[in-house]
Amino acid sequence: MDRLxxxxxxxxxxxxxxxxxxxxxxxxxMAFLRKWPKGRRGPVYQCALNCCAAALASQMSAEEARKAFTGFARITRLLDDDMALPMDSENRGSAYALRR
Incomplete structure (x- = not known):
């Protein structure tokens, strides 16, 4: 399997x-993010872009970049309704922080 x-x-x-x-x-x-409209690029977009760039540079895992991209997709309402992330202890904390 490709590391990316x-x-x-x-x-x-x-x-x-x-x-x-x-x-x-x-x-x-990364290709999807680069096509995102410039007027809609906020901090969540920038975080996802930075994480993907870090994964490409072997400074972060693909799964960490996936979490950032998934967060971007969820906040921008692009995440498919049928997709549910497993709620492990790490995700519970971040999900709780987003609801606050």
């Missing part, structure tokens, strides 16, 4: 009724 490939894809949907797109790895996530 995600263990499971991030499923995104651009709009209701639109086809679901699977983002399978860091390179695909």
């Amino acid at each position: 490939q995600f263990f499971s894809p991030v499923r995104i949907s651009r709009a209701p009724g639109q086809p679901v797109e699977d983002i399978d790895g860091v390179r695909e996530a």
